[in-house]
Amino acid sequence: MSVRFRLGLLQILAPFLAIGFGALVASGIILAIGQNPLEVYGLMVRFSLTRSDSIAAILFKATPLIFAGLAVALSFRANVWNIGVEGQYYVGGFAAAWVGFTVRGLPGVLHLGTAVLAGALAGALWALLPIGLKLRRGAHEVITTIMMNYIAGALVLYLLADVYRDPAQAGTPRVRTPEFPPGARPPLLRPLLDAVGVSIPEHSALNAFLLLAIVLCLTAAVVLARSRFGFEVRATALNPMAAEAAGIRLGRTQLLMFLASGAVAGLIGLSDILGFFGYFDIDFPKGLGFLGISVALVARNHPIGVIPAALLFGFLDRGAQGVQVFADVPREVITILQAIIILAIVVAYELLTRYVRAQRKREAERLVATPVVAVAEGG
Amino acid sequence: MALLASAVRLTVPILLTALGAVYSERGGVFNIGLEGIMIMGTFFGAAITHLAAQALPGAATDVAPLVGMLAAMAAGVAFSLIHALVSVTFRVDQIISGVALNLLAVGLARLLNILFFGVATQSPGIRGFTPVSIPLLRDVPALAPIATGISPVILAALGLIVVGQWVLLRTVFGLRLRSVGEHPAAADTLGINVVGMRYAGVLISGALAGLAGGYLSIEQGRGYLEGMTQGRGFIALAAMIFGNWWPLGALGASALFGYFEALSLRVVHTVIPYQFITVLPHIASILVLAGFVRRATPPAADGIPYSKEEN
Numbered sequence: 019m020s021v022r023f024r025l026g027l028l029q030i031l032a033p034f035l036a037i038g039f040g041a042l043v044a045s046g047i048i049l050a051i052g053q054n055p056l057e058v059y060g061l062m063v064r065f066s067l068t069r070s071d072s073i074a075a076i077l078f079k080a081t082p083l084i085f086a087g088l089a090v091a092l093s094f095r096a097n098v099w100n101i102g103v104e105g106q107y108y109v110g111g112f113a114a115a116w117v118g119f120t121v122r123g124l125p126g127v128l129h130l131g132t133a134v135l136a137g138a139l140a141g142a143l144w145a146l147l148p149i150g151l152k153l154r155r156g157a158h159e160v161i162t163t164i165m166m167n168y169i170a171g172a173l174v175l176y177l178l179a180d181v182y183r184d185p186a187q188a189g190t191p192r193v194r195t196p197e198f199p200p201g202a203r204p205p206l207l208r209p210l211l212d213a214v215g216v217s218i219p220e221h222s223a224l225n226a227f228l229l230l231a232i233v234l235c236l237t238a239a240v241v242l243a244r245s246r247f248g249f250e251v252r253a254t255a256l257n258p259m260a261a262e263a264a265g266i267r268l269g270r271t272q273l274l275m276f277l278a279s280g281a282v283a284g285l286i287g288l289s290d291i292l293g294f295f296g297y298f299d300i301d302f303p304k305g306l307g308f309l310g311i312s313v314a315l316v317a318r319n320h321p322i323g324v325i326p327a328a329l330l331f332g333f334l335d336r337g338a339q340g341v342q343v344f345a346d347v348p349r350e351v352i353t354i355l356q357a358i359i360i361l362a363i364v365v366a367y368e369l370l371t372r373y374v375r376a377q378r379k380r381e382a383e384r385l386v387a388t389p390v391v392a393v394a395e396g397g
Numbered sequence: 398m399a400l401l402a403s404a405v406r407l408t409v410p411i412l413l414t415a416l417g418a419v420y421s422e423r424g425g426v427f428n429i430g431l432e433g434i435m436i437m438g439t440f441f442g443a444a445i446t447h448l449a450a451q452a453l454p455g456a457a458t459d460v461a462p463l464v465g466m467l468a469a470m471a472a473g474v475a476f477s478l479i480h481a482l483v484s485v486t487f488r489v490d491q492i493i494s495g496v497a498l499n500l501l502a503v504g505l506a507r508l509l510n511i512l513f514f515g516v517a518t519q520s521p522g523i524r525g526f527t528p529v530s531i532p533l534l535r536d537v538p539a540l541a542p543i544a545t546g547i548s549p550v551i552l553a554a555l556g557l558i559v560v561g562q563w564v565l566l567r568t569v570f571g572l573r574l575r576s577v578g579e580h581p582a583a584a585d586t587l588g589i590n591v592v593g594m595r596y597a598g599v600l601i602s603g604a605l606a607g608l609a610g611g612y613l614s615i616e617q618g619r620g621y622l623e624g625m626t627q628g629r630g631f632i633a634l635a636a637m638i639f640g641n642w643w644p645l646g647a648l649g650a651s652a653l654f655g656y657f658e659a660l661s662l663r664v665v666h667t668v669i670p671y672q673f674i675t676v677l678p679h680i681a682s683i684l685v686l687a688g689f690v691r692r693a694t695p696p697a698a699d700g701i702p703y704s705k706e707e708n
Contacts, residue, residue: 047508051512099492101496147683151683151686151687155687155688156688157683157686157687157688158638158686160429160492161631161634161635161638161682161686162682162683162686162687164628164631165628165631165632165635165679165680165682165683166683168628168676168679169676169679169680171676172672172673172675172676173672173673175672176670176672176673179672180670180672308496308499308500311496311500312497312500315493315497348507348508348511348517350504350505350507350508350511350517351508353500353503353504353507353508354501354504354505354508356500356504357497357500357501357504357505358501360497360500361479361483361494361497361498361501364483364489364490364493364494364497365483365487365489368487368488368489369487
């Protein structure tokens with residue numbers, strides 16, 4: 019029991035140790051640019067956690083990251099590497115926007131629902147080619163998905179600049195689609211939060227996509243833990259050969275998880291595009307798909323772990339704004355902090371896994387050895 | 398002919414990085430972090446060249462870029478050391494380690510550029526090497542455009558390819574490196590230092606990708622610009638696969654990608670929108686990987702961490 023307790027404690031402590039290590043290394047950088055790390059971290063925490071607009075900003079920033087982290091985690095759980103979440107997110111975001119500004123006359127809920135479906139479908143379609151090529155032709159999905167990211171970028175740029183550019187913006191440097199009607203915009207969370215006594219600033223764009231993200235995480239967790247399909251995914255990840263011998267169709271499991279990953283990736287941008295901008299702009303936030311990889315790694319690919327991990331990155335991002343404005347520390351310091359946390363966390367998890375394995379082995383050896391000892395003592 | 402000359406110039410960074418990838422993967426280590434290593438090379442190459450030129454005003458013109466090139470390689474080695482440490486020593490999944498390395502490189506390059514030059518995205522302009530001409534080839538009219546006024550790094554890159562092919566095929570080091578990538582347990586029983594060989598492969602790949610980055614910023618860009626690698630580190634991996642994990646194969650594949658890239662810079666007036674022309678190399682990469690052009694066989698233990706206890 020105490021071994022079990024110790025292992026559980028280590029599992030929980032590991033990410034904190036890694037964050038501490040990251041903070042330590044970043045301290046060196048902060049010292050090197052002539053600032054006091056303790057003051058900078060103090061400011062970061064105060065700025066991010068004591069202001070109501072910061073809380074709203076962290077939640078708003080975490081919303082796309084939950085989708086992104088979940089998307090990455092779903093593919094990683096099935097031992098396939100979807101590094102193409104970034105591209106699937108571009109394509110899904112544009113598809114949802116297209117429904118947003120072209121479809122007319124649908125009632126609000128249906129319009130928004132169609133846009134969400136279009137985003138998910140486009141994301142899944144963009145994921146279909148790399149996973150298809152992997153399963154049929156053995157093309158390594160890491161590189162093909164990265165290439166698909168570049169192609170998605172070019173495709174969206176083309177659609178935006180040459181096909182669907184808002185004619186009202188012609189003659190201005192703005193490259194964006196026409197605006198969406200109110201029906202395609204998600205409901206804001208402010209009234210709901212007001213009702214339960216949490217006040218967030220009026221300008222906050224925090225919207226229902228946060229709830230959708232959380233619901234998707236919970237659903238994924240239940241499916242993975244409790245359903246037959248979830249069992250097949252876990253078996254595939256633990257031991258592909260044994261799973262196949264047991265009649266699990268490896269390719270099918272990986273295909274479905276990869277498509278689910280792409281579908282969730284298609285939703286990453288919706289909170290920003292539909293909930294904040296109200297149009298698809300050439301300067302839509304980029305890099306969220308790659309951040310999703312970080313989120314998934316911190317969460318150890320667990321759908322529920324994705325939520326706190328995304329909040330951590332939301333906090334770091336908000337804190338970075340704070341230290342940039344108030345302490346004159348470039349926000350890139352925090353980007354580096356994030357990357358070091360990732361490296362430290364994956365090393366910590368790896369060491370932990372190895373320690374657990376060694377413990378189990380020792381325990382098994384003890385169990386096997388016990389009767390022999392008893393006989394020896396008896397004689 | 399101008400197209401060909403441009404293709405040669407654009408081949409070099411892909412070629413050097415692909416050669417690096419060959420060393421790393423022949424030793425059994427995936428290196429998705431090559432893109433990040435290249436980014437480090439572009440920054441340190443340009444920054445150190447700039448500083449060297451300021452510090453040594455009286456020196457010969459080629460001294461500063463040479464110092465910058467060496468700095469780019471050193472930065473590549475230092476950065477790839479992280480990958481080796483995390484993925485070989487700690488045996489973390491090599492893809493994860495490489496992805497984290499790329500994230501780190503983007504942030505680090507921006508921060509360093511702010512600290513050095515006050516802005517995040519570009520360095521001051523710099524001077525590269527004095528261009529050279531190849532004595533006999535430049536007299537052949539057909540080859541003149543690609544044999545005159547070229548960067549000495551292009552010649553060095555071609556030399557490194559030939560050396561690489563020889564090292565991997567004919568030297569003890571090359572044989573040991575390959576044995577570690579094919580069957581580390583067997584290599585281990587023969588007394589070959591598996592961890593040491595894998596470190597060597599990864600660090601060589603770092604030096605070469607750093608050099609490729611240095612070439613991009615010093616010789617081609619005449620300064621560092623954020624995002625100037627444009628995914629060439631990933632394209633180089635595709636080139637390595639297309640080249641069947643051999644340096645000479647990587648040469649052919651990189652030349653193909655270089656040609657596509659040169660084409661994408663030149664073809665402006667076509668019915669195909671220019672955005673799609675710019676991703677020709679990326680589309681070609683996918684076709685190559687899918688084996689529509691040729692099937693490839695990777696080293697048997699490529700990407701699998703090795704541990705004495707578990708084998």
